[in-house]
Amino acid sequence: MSQAAAVPVESRRRGPTPTPILGMVLFVASEAMFFAALFGAYFTVYAQAPVWPPLSVPIPDLPIPTILTVILVSSSVVLQTGVRAARRGDTRVLTRRLAVTVGMGVAFLGLQGYDYSRLTFGIRDGIYPSLFYVMTGLHMAHVMGGVVFLWVVLQQARSGQLSLRRHEPVEAAAIYWHFVDIVWLGLFTAFYLLTQSG
Numbered sequence: 739m740s741q742a743a744a745v746p747v748e749s750r751r752r753g754p755t756p757t758p759i760l761g762m763v764l765f766v767a768s769e770a771m772f773f774a775a776l777f778g779a780y781f782t783v784y785a786q787a788p789v790w791p792p793l794s795v796p797i798p799d800l801p802i803p804t805i806l807t808v809i810l811v812s813s814s815v816v817l818q819t820g821v822r823a824a825r826r827g828d829t830r831v832l833t834r835r836l837a838v839t840v841g842m843g844v845a846f847l848g849l850q851g852y853d854y855s856r857l858t859f860g861i862r863d864g865i866y867p868s869l870f871y872v873m874t875g876l877h878m879a880h881v882m883g884g885v886v887f888l889w890v891v892l893q894q895a896r897s898g899q900l901s902l903r904r905h906e907p908v909e910a911a912a913i914y915w916h917f918v919d920i921v922w923l924g925l926f927t928a929f930y931l932l933t934q935s936g
Contacts, residue, residue: 762910766917769880773921776876780869780928791866792911795859798870802853803930806846807922810881813842814919817888821912827902836892836908839915841849843885850878870929877925880918887911 778842780861806860820835861871891907894900900908 754907756909758906758910759913762913766913770918773873773876773924776869776873777924777928783865783869784928784932792864794852794859795864795866797933798853798922798930799855800930800934802856803926804847806853807868807926809846809849810841810919813839814916815845815928817912821904821905824900824905829898829900832900832905832908833895836888837893840888840892840915843881843888847878847881847885849875850881855865865891871935874929877918877921880921884911884915884918887914920935 759849816835820832820839823831823835824839853911859867859870861868891900892912894907
């Protein structure tokens with residue numbers, strides 16, 4: 739008899755999804771619908787505009803947003819290695835990965851704030867600037883929330899509250915952070931890449 743056959747069926751079944759993870763999945767789903775509506779508005783206007791962005795609006799530069807993208811995507815990779823460490827019960831590695839992810843999140847916020855300060859258009863300068871500031875600003879607020887969330891989980895890891903048996907907060911934080919990352923990739927494409935080619 740093989741080892742797999744010797745294991746009782748009950749022990750191979752996964753239990754119900756933990757409440758913190760299920761709650762985060764539902765929250766992210768609601769936020770995804772919210773951002774989907776904003777992207778829908780953006781692409782509706784984009785499809786109808788003869789020139790995008792309007793000629794009166796300077797096209798944003800690519801270098802800083804590209805660095806922002808690298809920071810955020812890299813932070814998701816770092817965080818996911820922390821999740822894997824949590825699943826192994828390695829809280830030392832988890833703590834380091836969480837600290838690095840928090841630092842990268844803070845760096846993203848600081849650099850995006852600097853990028854805002856360089857822009858030569860305001861939120862009232864037309865439909866493109868309005869959508870730009872509303873959508874990137876809401877994303878920035880989500881990043882701030884994610885940094886705070888990750889900081890709380892980091893403190894739990896440092897104080898020994900997380901372990902091999904209890905690491906749901908890390909999993910929930912990772913779901914949220916990956917969502918924030920995916921939204922940024924959409925924003926980077928819509929507001930930076932498409933404007934360069936259009």
